[in-house]
Amino acid sequence: MSCNLQKCCYKILNEYFGDIVARVGDALFQKGLNPLKVICAHTKLPYSKVSEALAVLVQHNLVTWEEWRPQIPGYTLLHDRILLILRFPRYVYLVREQYGEEGEMVVDVLLKEGQATASSIIITSCIKLYEAATDESAVAKGSLEQKHIVVRNHLLKLIENEFIQRCPSPQDSSVPVPVLSIKEDQLYSLPSELLDLKALQQEIQLRRAGNTKPAVTHPDAQIYWRVNYDRFHIEFRDSEIRNCVVRRVDPLAGECLGAMLKVSYTRSDPWASSMNVVTASEIRDQLKDLKYLDQYLKILEDDSGGCVQKVGDAGGGQYRLNMANAYETMTHTLIDNIVQERFGSKAARIFRLIRKHRMMEQDQIGELSMIGKKEANLLSYRLLHDNFLRIHEQRKTLAPSPANKIIYLFHVDMNSVVRMILEWCYKGLYNLMVQREMRANYNRRLLEKRTRVDTIVENLKQSGGSEEQIQEVEEMVTPSERSLVEQVLSTQDKLFDAETGLDDTVFILQMYLYYQMQKE
Amino acid sequence: MAAPDLAAEVEQRVLQLCGEFKQGITYQIIQNDMPTLKLQHIVEIINKLLATSRIDMLKKDDDVLVFKLRDPGSLHRVKGAEPEEQVVYKIIEESGTQGIWAREIRAKSNLHLNTVDKVLRKLESKKLIKSFNSVSAPKKKTYLLYNLEPDRSLTGGAWYSDQHFDSEFVDILNQQCWRFLEQRAVRARQVAGGPIAVRNASYVASKEVLKHISDLGITKVQLSIEDIETILETLVFDGKVERSVASEGAEGVKLYRAVTGLLPTPTLMCIPCGVCPLIKECDDVGNVTPIKCRYMKEWLDLEW
Numbered sequence A: 001m002s003c004n005l006q007k008c009c010y011k012i013l014n015e016y017f018g019d020i021v022a023r024v025g026d027a028l029f030q031k032g033l034n035p036l037k038v039i040c041a042h043t044k045l046p047y048s049k050v051s052e053a054l055a056v057l058v059q060h061n062l063v064t065w066e067e068w069r070p071q072i073p074g075y076t077l078l079h080d081r082i083l084l085i086l087r088f089p090r091y092v093y094l095v096r097e098q099y100g101e102e103g104e105m106v107v108d109v110l111l112k113e114g115q116a117t118a119s120s121i122i123i124t125s126c127i128k129l130y131e132a133a134t135d136e137s138a139v140a141k142g143s144l145e146q147k148h149i150v151v152r153n154h155l156l157k158l159i160e161n162e163f164i165q166r167c168p169s170p171q172d173s174s175v176p177v178p179v180l181s182i183k184e185d186q187l188y189s190l191p192s193e194l195l196d197l198k199a200l201q202q203e204i205q206l207r208r209a210g211n212t213k214p215a216v217t218h219p220d221a222q223i224y225w226r227v228n229y230d231r232f233h234i235e236f237r238d239s240e241i242r243n244c245v246v247r248r249v250d251p252l253a254g255e256c257l258g259a260m261l262k263v264s265y266t267r268s269d270p271w272a273s274s275m276n277v278v279t280a281s282e283i284r285d286q287l288k289d290l291k292y293l294d295q296y297l298k299i300l301e302d303d304s305g306g307c308v309q310k311v312g313d314a315g316g317g318q319y320r321l322n323m324a325n326a327y328e329t330m331t332h333t334l335i336d337n338i339v340q341e342r343f344g345s346k347a348a349r350i351f352r353l354i355r356k357h358r359m360m361e362q363d364q365i366g367e368l369s370m371i372g373k374k375e376a377n378l379l380s381y382r383l384l385h386d387n388f389l390r391i392h393e394q395r396k397t398l399a400p401s402p403a404n405k406i407i408y409l410f411h412v413d414m415n416s417v418v419r420m421i422l423e424w425c426y427k428g429l430y431n432l433m434v435q436r437e438m439r440a441n442y443n444r445r446l447l448e449k450r451t452r453v454d455t456i457v458e459n460l461k462q463s464g465g466s467e468e469q470i471q472e473v474e475e476m477v478t479p480s481e482r483s484l485v486e487q488v489l490s491t492q493d494k495l496f497d498a499e500t501g502l503d504d505t506v507f508i509l510q511m512y513l514y515y516q517m518q519k520e
Numbered sequence B: 001m002a003a004p005d006l007a008a009e010v011e012q013r014v015l016q017l018c019g020e021f022k023q024g025i026t027y028q029i030i031q032n033d034m035p036t037l038k039l040q041h042i043v044e045i046i047n048k049l050l051a052t053s054r055i056d057m058l059k060k061d062d063d064v065l066v067f068k069l070r071d072p073g074s075l076h077r078v079k080g081a082e083p084e085e086q087v088v089y090k091i092i093e094e095s096g097t098q099g100i101w102a103r104e105i106r107a108k109s110n111l112h113l114n115t116v117d118k119v120l121r122k123l124e125s126k127k128l129i130k131s132f133n134s135v136s137a138p139k140k141k142t143y144l145l146y147n148l149e150p151d152r153s154l155t156g157g158a159w160y161s162d163q164h165f166d167s168e169f170v171d172i173l174n175q176q177c178w179r180f181l182e183q184r185a186v187r188a189r190q191v192a193g194g195p196i197a198v199r200n201a202s203y204v205a206s207k208e209v210l211k212h213i214s215d216l217g218i219t220k221v222q223l224s225i226e227d228i229e230t231i232l233e234t235l236v237f238d239g240k241v242e243r244s245v246a247s248e249g250a251e252g253v254k255l256y257r258a259v260t261g262l263l264p265t266p267t268l269m270c271i272p273c274g275v276c277p278l279i280k281e282c283d284d285v286g287n288v289t290p291i292k293c294r295y296m297k298e299w300l301d302l303e304w
């Protein structure tokens, strides 16, 4: 278990849930499965605080429990899930692309809540949508009245498409350590009798009127939902591959691959490394107006990094999608890029050369790479030193004798390189987060002042304050302060973007490791 | 095996031909002269003549084998010399264009190393042999006959100047070849007729690359197809180029084309930590921490 990952998790929890949750999470990370008491002892926090923190973690699907000793639950941290918090913007973005604003709001609310009932999702989303819409008088009043129905429809669609799933629930809640379970057929269905549209509308109106705790009961109070990350990851995974193909060939090739994926999913487990066969004619049905389909299929076969494989000629050509291959090629490219950036293009050449030949002797490297012997040696040893290469000693016989020269063979252990890069990513993430936090703290006063002034101005505008008044307030922030704020905000954005970008690299590497594990 | 008398006759004829063509004869000439003879027989005869040192075998630039009458003069020149000189000369002569080390000469001749050294110096001063350093073992002197050019494997071919690997030259060629292929690929995207046509248009035969490079005039050395293919292979290892083989007549032609990488530069490499030499040392405490980090600061303040 890596210390970089641990630090990352700590930072994320700290940022999203505060210090206490972060400390509890950290203790669980270090100690593994443990009961409440041990966590208290370890964190030196009072009982009540720890159980509160655990509740938050459970609510956000970050902790599970099981029976540790009879009648006593032990808790486990799902640290992979913590990293997913960084991916939230991507999830939201994806839903926005596919389902529009309402879908986006639903997922956004659910991600913030961790788990929520369908009615509360709909209510919160609606209220937020109203708020967002108030300035735009363009939105007709009538359509707002019916918003909850639109939102409900989107929620249903998201559930139907498995982006959102039902949480398992305790079979018998009277026992001290309940076991959660759910029937397969309930996972992705929201029976309509669970939603009382009238009650929803009523509550929305009450809340809008300023009543924070309206006493409306909903029939689905016991049924919670959560985001199904895996479903999102399938989308991410596919779009990574599609992007590669688009980069390599052209957008139409990407579409072609998209159609193949679509047909494949109708008959295969989306997480299998290699999908079931699809035929060219089935793909043709999907892409009626693509002019050069046959040619594209041929090209994909050669140029998709082993993703598209031709397996037969029946039905105009039979194809199989191999995700494991695709991710292997992608990861190779990724690592090559990293070597190239870090050690220069000649080192990348050597690295690739050795990977392709599996095992290579020193002399061969220089000869084939066309790099001067000295330089080639230097570069190979630098790569060796930084653990990108491994060395393998080969003796002709076991008996030691001076004539029996030892042959040193260079080779690449891909899995360990990938693990190392993952570590780097975690470390990079952590460093970025530290930097972001530090800069935010440093400029906290300034940022707060800015926000304060902005709210005052906003209020003045709403209450119809005069231009002069507004200007006066605005001038409380000096131009130099203003530009500093801009600068701080833009660095924050830059850091945040970099974090999201790093997560993308993490995603590819994790996919690679997942498929490697399948192989074994 | 041909009948013995026939063999003798052919032998005579071959020698005669050699006499007629002073610049040497090829298989083709022998075959034309005696069309009934099978190639296998010719080879037998030639081998015999070579074994008895009646003729010499040479390789021309285009890899065609040429046979010449052994120049009696070469032995002549050492004739008056001491027997040691003759022996050493012969050994060096046998080694041909591959050359031979002093140590090996000693082993073969059974002479004392000092004697060998002395003889070598003498022969060298008489301009009968010459020495040079091969690229694979630059410290050791290799000897060969004065009028021979050392084999490519010893000089390293076009990539070596003065026994030093000319990496700058290789880099320039590498870049130029890539630029050429890249231009072709860009142009190919305009080709109509579907993706396969586009792809085919982006392929360039190694011959064509060679011509382009020669036309550029960046190299004084005449490069061969193999040379340029070696360079193109480095591009393949760089992941920038893809190779394919097409058949042209009976021979395979190597085709190359520029390709785009599957992924853009990963974000890890766009942040300072990715390229940071101190990533292993960086921690929360100590001198290298993300808070104190200079690289971070420079990177973030870049645009301001």
Ligand code: SF4
Residues within 6 Å of the ligand: A431, B272, B273, B274, B276, B277, B278, B279, B282, B283, B288, B289, B290, B291, B293, B294, B295, B296
């Ligand atoms: S924070 Fe600075 S010192 Fe630490 S790894 Fe990143 S760039 Fe290097």
